[in-house]
Amino acid sequence: MFAKLKHGLTGSFFHADNADRPINLEDTRGVGIRIEALNKYFDGHHVLKDINLEIKSGETFSIIGPSGTGKSVLLKHIVKLESPDSGEIYIDDIPIFNEARGQEQRDYRYSMVFQSSALFNSLTVGENVGLWLREKRVCKEQRIREIIREKLEMVGLVGKEQLRTSELSGGMKKRVAIARSLAMNPDLILYDEPTAELDPVTTDELANTILKLKESTKNTTVIVTHDLNFALYISDRIAMMHGGTIVEVGTPREIKKSENPIVRGFIYTTTKGIRGD
């Protein structure tokens, strides 16, 4: 059986059957995701329509599309916050919804960065980042402090450990949320609208932070965004969603050159430029 342990609001850990098994933070790897014929209805409204998609291990993969097309709902299925009416998701070829008895199961850690950052305001930056490690007693306190420092350094927040999260700007909060997700060295990291509410300069900084992180981690990254330029800049591949279906999948270059009228329309509306140019 897959069991799920919640880590605050940002992360979870699937494991085979033993919640007390020691966690080895050094064994990070990417995971492959295969989504097959996934369908989801809300009150008779067909939100995900026969979704088929493959995300390779170690990829930075973005799901783009206009508001209300089912991007977030799809992301939530990957971490089992929603379950489908039909279809399946395989992580490293193992079904996550209909677990086959006796099938070999591999542990993996995943972590989701929510649009709202979902930090605990009563805690300091350092306490937010170390939350999961302390909750799970993954390692000794001294090592936890080192990990907190390391992760804050990775997102450019050295020396901010003692600040209260209520004292931070939106961009800083997002980076703390990322550092908190990184604390568990996840095999899979998911971002739901990471650039929402960020100004263009902060968005650019965040894009560079995510790109830099990819140089030092092997994990698989899945991003849901309606920010086309952000997706084109940071992704290995992109899927475009429209009306609950995937209408195109390709590299940023392929997406930019796509002849699909829905993709062209999305690119046009998001890069219209200045009237009169």
Ligand SMILES: Nc1ncnc2c1ncn2[C@@H]1O[C@H](COP(=O)(O)OP(=O)(O)OP(=O)(O)O)[C@@H](O)[C@H]1O
């Ligand atoms: N728990 C829920 N109950 C009922 N309807 C839902 C639920 N979650 C999502 N929906 C509906 O599913 C559709 C897709 O929502 P989703 O949040 O995935 O869109 P999205 O593409 O991520 O857009 P946005 O960026 O605006 O969130 C919407 O019509 C939404 O109202």
